[in-house]
Amino acid sequence: MQNTKRTRAAIAIVGAAGMLALSACGAAETGKSNTAGSDGKTVKLTVPSWVGAEANVAVAKHLLEKELDYKVKTQQMGEVLAWDALAKGDLDAVLEDWGHPEQEKKYVEDKKTVVKGGDLGVTxxxxxxxxxxxxxxxxxxxxxxxxxxxxxxxxxxxxxxxxxxxxxxxxxxxxxxxxxxxxxxxxxxxxxxxxxxxxxxxxxxxxxxxxxxxxxxxxxxxxxxxxxxxxxxxxxxxxxxxxxxxxxxxxxxTPLQKYFNADFAKKGGKAAEFLKKFKLTTDQQNEIATMIAGDKMSPEAAAEKWVKANPDVWKAWMP
Structure with a gap:
């Protein structure tokens, strides 16, 4: 996070190793999303290195794949690096941001390669x-x-x-x-x-x-x-x-925010609609995070268990 705001702090995600190579070819500084511009059925999400944010991604990934028939690619990286990748189109969405005023000014206000995706629902x-x-x-x-x-x-x-x-x-x-x-x-x-x-x-x-x-x-x-x-x-x-x-x-x-690549927000179809509506309460996020870190469940298993138990919540997010 930026030094003028905060980091959320920290949880190393067990099993999410390293950072995949990013390809910015043809997308640098344009805001063009490779996802929206190619097959339209692949969504790229970053997994921040703390379990609360990992819980968000696990649930979103599960629903995008099982309910909306998308393929989701995830990768762990630092927060500022994720902003840069988002602006280039190497990522489609960041689901939990704790405040990066310099990046917001650069990419949202000036370059307009990133757009706000709304509140996550957690403060x-x-x-x-x-x-x-x-x-x-x-x-x-x-x-x-x-x-x-x-x-x-x-x-x-x-x-x-x-x-x-x-x-x-x-x-x-x-x-x-x-x-x-x-x-x-x-x-x-x-x-x-x-x-x-x-x-x-x-x-x-x-x-x-x-x-x-x-x-x-x-x-x-x-x-x-x-x-x-x-x-x-x-x-x-x-x-x-x-x-x-x-x-x-x-x-x-800090009301935690979602941010999208600008092109993905426009052309991401049902995936973009779903992620705009995606919202968790603090208690819901903690419940999923506890399964992952406290009960040692895999993120996939935790997400599946939570989704099965909470259809009334996630069905409201569907396009």
């Missing part, structure tokens, strides 16, 4: 969190002004004598280094490497009842299993994150 929020058992013992830790008081409690062998702020994947841009610097906090960001690794670290700390401070977000399936309390950062106000180096505010609530 995301990023923040800093501590475990409830620590907040219960030290209630003032939930105010950022008191974090330096507890920096020693958050130290790890990797945090260089400072309190550790646990992060997920370095692929996701956050505002945390700027926030730490500008609020003069005795903290250091330490990256677990992926969402899965971050969850492993959180679980290990919870099992040992250790204090920890972590970058985290909602919706997230783990929140139903691990009780964490948000630390109140300075209130987000419109424009407070405009200059990445000067950010000293918290994160906003």
């Amino acid at each position: 995301g929020h990023i923040g800093w969190y501590v475990p409830k058992y620590f907040a219960d013992k030290h209630p003032d830790v939930t105010d950022w002004k008191n974090l330096n008081k507890y920096a020693d409690e958050f130290k790890t062998s990797e945090s260089g004598g400072k309190g550790q702020l646990l992060e997920g994947s370095p692929d996701y841009v956050t505002n945390d280094d700027a926030i730490i610097k500008n609020l003069k906090l005795d903290l250091k960001t330490v990256y677990a490497g992926s969402e899965a690794a971050q969850i492993t670290e959180i679980r290990k700390n919870v099992k040992a009842k250790k204090p920890f401070l972590t970058y985290w977000w909602t919706p997230q399936w783990l929140n139903s299993q691990v009780d964490m309390v948000e630390v109140k950062l300075p209130e987000y106000k419109e424009g407070c994150d405009k200059d990445p180096k000067k950010i000293s505010c918290g994160y906003p609530n």
